Amino acid sequence: MTGGMSGLGEMDELYEAIILDHYRSPRNTAPVEGADVDLEVNNPFCGDEFHIQLKVEDDAVSEVGITGRGCAISQASASLLAELVKGKSTDQVHDAVDSIRRLLKGEEITDEEADVLGDIEALGGVRKFPVRVKCALLSWVGLDDALTEHLSK
Amino acid sequence: MSNSESGSGVGSRAFDVDSIRADFPILNRKINGQQLVYLDNAATTQKPAQVIKSLTDYYEQTNANVHRGVHTLSIEATDGYELARTKVAKFINAPRREEVIWTRNTSESLNLVAATWAEANLSEGDNIVITMMEHHSNIVPWQQLAFKKGAEVRYLQHDDEGVIDIDGAGGVIDSRTKIVAATHMSNVLGTINPIAKLAELAHDVGALILVDAAQSVPHMPVDVQALDADFLCFSAHKMLGPTGIGVLWGRYDLLEAMPPYMFGGDMILEVTYEDANWNDLPYKFEAGTPNIADAFATGAAVDYLSALGMENVWKHEQELTAYAMEQVLSLDNVKVLGPQDPALRGGVISFIHDTIHPHDLGTALDQQGIAIRTGHHCAMPLVRSYGVVAAARASFYIYNTKSEVDAFVNGISETEGYFSR
Numbered sequence: 276m277t278g279g280m281s282g283l284g285e286m287d288e289l290y291e292a293i294i295l296d297h298y299r300s301p302r303n304t305a306p307v308e309g310a311d312v313d314l315e316v317n318n319p320f321c322g323d324e325f326h327i328q329l330k331v332e333d334d335a336v337s338e339v340g341i342t343g344r345g346c347a348i349s350q351a352s353a354s355l356l357a358e359l360v361k362g363k364s365t366d367q368v369h370d371a372v373d374s375i376r377r378l379l380k381g382e383e384i385t386d387e388e389a390d391v392l393g394d395i396e397a398l399g400g401v402r403k404f405p406v407r408v409k410c411a412l413l414s415w416v417g418l419d420d421a422l423t424e425h426l427s428k
Numbered sequence: 429m430s431n432s433e434s435g436s437g438v439g440s441r442a443f444d445v446d447s448i449r450a451d452f453p454i455l456n457r458k459i460n461g462q463q464l465v466y467l468d469n470a471a472t473t474q475k476p477a478q479v480i481k482s483l484t485d486y487y488e489q490t491n492a493n494v495h496r497g498v499h500t501l502s503i504e505a506t507d508g509y510e511l512a513r514t515k516v517a518k519f520i521n522a523p524r525r526e527e528v529i530w531t532r533n534t535s536e537s538l539n540l541v542a543a544t545w546a547e548a549n550l551s552e553g554d555n556i557v558i559t560m561m562e563h564h565s566n567i568v569p570w571q572q573l574a575f576k577k578g579a580e581v582r583y584l585q586h587d588d589e590g591v592i593d594i595d596g597a598g599g600v601i602d603s604r605t606k607i608v609a610a611t612h613m614s615n616v617l618g619t620i621n622p623i624a625k626l627a628e629l630a631h632d633v634g635a636l637i638l639v640d641a642a643q644s645v646p647h648m649p650v651d652v653q654a655l656d657a658d659f660l661c662f663s664a665h666k667m668l669g670p671t672g673i674g675v676l677w678g679r680y681d682l683l684e685a686m687p688p689y690m691f692g693g694d695m696i697l698e699v700t701y702e703d704a705n706w707n708d709l710p711y712k713f714e715a716g717t718p719n720i721a722d723a724f725a726t727g728a729a730v731d732y733l734s735a736l737g738m739e740n741v742w743k744h745e746q747e748l749t750a751y752a753m754e755q756v757l758s759l760d761n762v763k764v765l766g767p768q769d770p771a772l773r774g775g776v777i778s779f780i781h782d783t784i785h786p787h788d789l790g791t792a793l794d795q796q797g798i799a800i801r802t803g804h805h806c807a808m809p810l811v812r813s814y815g816v817v818a819a820a821r822a823s824f825y826i827y828n829t830k831s832e833v834d835a836f837v838n839g840i841s842e843t844e845g846y847f848s849r
């Protein structure tokens with residue numbers, strides 16, 4: 276007979292407690308009235324899709340709302356993203372997206388970067404599951420592109 | 429010794445799963461420290477040592493180009509290549525071996541028909557009838573052709589359990605229908621479609637019937653004459669054979685009248701600086717050096733299945749599917765797509781878990797050594813019609829066992845336990 280919890284122990288690296296927590300109770304899911312940035316991101320391959328809304332005031336994100344559906348990783352990642360961006364300047368958001376990209380690619384990040392990411396470092400476990408990196412990056416990359424576009428207007 | 433001497437007479441062999449399993453080296457693999465349980469057979473099947481050996485034998489003993497030399501190796505290569513065609517023709521009960529065209533896969537076979545027969549025979553206002561459960565490969569070529577021709581793609585409806593509304597089909601297929609293209613067995617729902625009945629409806633209005641047999645030829649006896657089919661397409665890699673080779677079978681008179689698909693060496697009879705004319709069937713559709721080695725290996729795969737007997741293959745899968753359906757349906761949080769009655773379906777079980785996303789489930793099962801498919805299964809519109817964007821799928825073949833089904837069902841329970849910690 277195959278299977279058994281022994282096989283699933285390895286999964287803890289992917290599904291850390293903080294990830295499961297955000298997956299079960301995503302933060303910042305309320306819609307944002309009069310959003311400056313309003314986008315749908317999706318990965319047609321796996322069907323994950325998120326609706327991301329931001330209010331940007333004085334070059335800082337003042338409100339954020341993210342809803343959607345997807346696997347535990349993409350949902351937790353979106354929720355962690357929402358927590359992070361609130362109150363950050365657009366530059367800070369951009370830098371954080373850069374850090375998370377490198378973290379998930381298995382590159383080193385500095386202590387300062389790790390401080391900024393805080394809980395989000397838990398997503399780093401995805402590295403060991405390369406096919407799931409896309410799940411973790413979906414909302415981040417979408418938001419970064421949308422912010423860049425918003426600023427260029 | 430060339431394949432042509434060794435491969436013709438196929439013995440028969442008892443359907444014994446243990447001895448079958450012993451032929452598949454990959455089944456010994458450990459995945460994440462666990463014994464591999466391979467349940468992604470609808471995507472591609474594993475290959476027995478006999479098929480793998482036919483490839484190495486070919487390259488070690490026979491390799492040469494076909495149809496163009498008088499030397500021994502070229503003759504042996506040609507004989508083996510053509511013998512494999514004969515084996516395939518017998519396997520699907522084709523009236524003539526020249527009706528079997530080698531392609532790269534089912535997708536190419538479908539594209540070939542769309543680009544040649546349909547290109548030549550469809551006009552503005554005509555329609556192509558397909559089902560709502562087609563693989564992208566049997567949707568997109570028709571959509572593209574319809575755009576180009578000003579033709580219409582129409583859909584046969586199916587009920588909640590994925591059973592085609594055959595009574596309603598008469599209202600969809602009409603005098604402007606030129607071809608009905610339907611999957612014999614759905615790679616998502618497992619539904620087995622009433623092809624012979626659809627053929628009758630198509631022929632009644634002067635249309636043709638094309639069968640996407642990618643999921644049927646590997647699993648059940650398929651007889652192109654009994655189905656009254658006009659075209660039938662399948663891939664070797666889903667029936668123990670190698671990747672990179674597939675089959676288009678078509679009725680001789682149709683193939684004969686069709687324009688070529690690609691141009692070049694082998695498909696011509698005579699070339700001048702001004703023009704060219706076409707070779708006979710099947711060569712008219714086989715431009716350039718073909719996939720000789722994989723044709724040999726496809727012959728070996730057909731031999732393997734023929735020795736087991738397709739009735740026995742089908743019986744084994746039906747038993748396993750019935751057993752698996754019972755187990756999976758007994759899980760509280762799981763909904764199975766397609767017919768709930770195992771007798772109406774093949775060995776493909778797609779399902780949705782109420783709380784666990786297919787990708788999380790796929791990763792968790794992989795950690796337990798169990799390979800299933802997750803995602804849209806190349807049938808996005810169909811999967812979306814169930815209100816989801818992704819599903820999980822387990823699919824069976826000759827080497828799967830009840831204890832593997834147990835491992836799979838247990839794996840789902842373990843995953844539920846993990847995520848509800």
Ligand SMILES: Cc1ncc(COP(=O)(O)O)c(C=O)c1O
Nearest residue numbers: 533534535563565615640642663
């Ligand atoms: C029903 C059906 N049609 C067509 C295809 C396409 O086969 P291939 O990828 O070998 O061209 C598949 C394979 O997934 C299939 O299941």
